[in-house]
Amino acid sequence: MKKAQKLIDFIKADVKANGGKLVLHKTKSVKWGSESSNGFFDESDVSLHVATNYDIKDWLGILVHEYCHFQQYLENCYQWRICYDPIDVFELFEDVLKPNVKYDPDLVHRSFNAIRNLELDCERRTVKMLKEFNSPINVTKYCQGASAYVFFYNYVSKHKKWYKKDTAPYRVKAVYSRMPDNLNGRYDKMPKWMENLFAEHCV
Ligand SMILES: [Zn+2]
Numbered sequence: 172m173k174k175a176q177k178l179i180d181f182i183k184a185d186v187k188a189n190g191g192k193l194v195l196h197k198t199k200s201v202k203w204g205s206e207s208s209n210g211f212f213d214e215s216d217v218s219l220h221v222a223t224n225y226d227i228k229d230w231l232g233i234l235v236h237e238y239c240h241f242q243q244y245l246e247n248c249y250q251w252r253i254c255y256d257p258i259d260v261f262e263l264f265e266d267v268l269k270p271n272v273k274y275d276p277d278l279v280h281r282s283f284n285a286i287r288n289l290e291l292d293c294e295r296r297t298v299k300m301l302k303e304f305n306s307p308i309n310v311t312k313y314c315q316g317a318s319a320y321v322f323f324y325n326y327v328s329k330h331k332k333w334y335k336k337d338t339a340p341y342r343v344k345a346v347y348s349r350m351p352d353n354l355n356g357r358y359d360k361m362p363k364w365m366e367n368l369f370a371e372h373c374v
Pocket of ligand 1: 236290
């Protein structure tokens with residue numbers, strides 16, 4: 172796992188150099204707002220959080236993913252900016268997932284698209300980095316998981332449901348094994364078979 176350690180050390184050093192904080196939690200999940208998650212980047216205190224009570228191959232990709240959100244934040248790239256202007260789409264996202272909350276469907280649709288596009292940009296950066304560092308992660312499999320995750324935002328937008336604790340789309344083989352193994356395609360339309368797959372296995 173030397174290659175993995177090289178990547179982890181690089182991220183640790185770079186996060187620190189740019190005024191951020193990396194927290195590797197010895198748990199199976201971390202709290203992100205009211206949801207449990209495998210990792211997240213919190214721009215309010217510039218901290219990255221990753222649940223690491225898994226095989227390293229299962230959390231290293233999450234670490235790189237959160238690090239790429241940190242990069243988006245530092246660059247203030249278009250996909251990042253659009254998530255905070257004119258509204259904070261993540262706040263809306265949390266509200267929409269609560270029961271009995273009234274919302275403007277058009278605003279929700281646009282906001283979820285913004286998050287999906289942010290995640291897609293982040294996953295493309297992640298894959299680039301995994302390749303550059305010659306990481307021990309199987310990139311083909313990672314891309315399938317990432318595809319499942321990005322497509323899943325279309326499901327959330329339509330049904331207002333997040334995945335259950337242990338059934339993230341990128342962790343369920345029945346789901347990710349049917350997804351594209353590269354990130355070159357479009358993610359703005361979810362075919363019916365995929366919608367059914369998420370409904371059956373993830374939510
Ligand atoms: Zn993300």
